[in-house]
Amino acid sequence: MxxxxxxxxxxxxxxxxxxxxxxxxxxxxxxxxxxxxxxxxxxxxxxxxxxxxxxxxxxxxxxxxxxxxxxxxxxxxxxxxxxxxxxLEQTHFPASYKSVSSLNQLARQIFEKIRVEPWTTPDLRNEIIHETGCSKSQFDTALKNLQISLNVVRACDAEQDTWLSFEEVYSDIWNKYISDES
Incomplete structure (x- = not known):
């Protein structure tokens, strides 16, 4: 093609x-x-x-x-x-999803912020670095791991990176495979 x-x-x-x-x-x-x-x-x-x-x-x-x-x-x-x-629904999600509880503390803290409200990358990075004292590299790795584990996604906005929970954006896929983890 x-x-x-x-x-x-x-x-x-x-x-x-x-x-x-x-x-x-x-x-x-x-x-x-x-x-x-x-x-x-x-x-x-x-x-x-x-x-x-x-x-x-x-x-x-x-x-x-x-x-x-x-x-x-x-x-x-x-x-x-x-x-x-x-x-994504039939193959990737069931094979790749990992609970946020299996990720490190920094990833869990980032996830909790995103779960509550959408965040742009710069605002989230600045807030997390200020709160935790982590490095930019540690932040970037934790955010990447949240994406790989299918806990957060970028909003479908071509202009800027805004982060939302996977569950919020793709609730149909989430509900098909994930029972309440709380």
Whole structure:
């Protein structure tokens, strides 16, 4: 499939079920980037090149424009992926979900904030670093682990990263697999 438009990218994700945003030898999945049929940055060219200038916004725009069809998240290893919603529900969630109680204290603290109200990344990071004294790296790792374990998700907003609980955004999937953990 030759991907040149956002609609082509949508069709690609629906066809392959799951793909990373960028290629890596550490995952078995193909990437959106390597399947986009636009030129890479040429020597002497300024900017990112057409391919990167397409893929970078598409990673946010696909779940924003097609929220019932395309999911953006992270998988084991911290790789950003796009996936078909049916694949998320039928395959990925049951195989990858981990209770927030199985994560470290910092991740649990971050989750509690997100569970109560939506937070943007900078506001949440500043609040957590102020409250806990953790480093930016520790915060980033804990937030990534919350995504991998399917406890938090980015809101389907192409403009900024706002965090919500997975249960709130995808209650149908959550309720299908998770009984009350309280």
């Amino acid at each position: 030759k991907i040149k438009t956002l609609e082509d990218a949508r069709d690609f994700v629906k066809e392959v079920k799951i793909c990373t945003i960028f290629p890596s030898d550490k995952v078995l999945y193909t990437s959106l980037y390597e399947n986009v049929d636009l030129p890479e940055k040429q020597p002497g060219e300024s900017g990112w090149g057409e391919r990167m200038e397409a893929v970078w916004p598409w990673k946010n725009q696909l779940p924003s424009d097609y929220p019932n069809e395309i999911y953006y998240g992270k998988i084991k290893g911290g790789f950003a992926v796009l996936m078909d919603m049916d694949f």
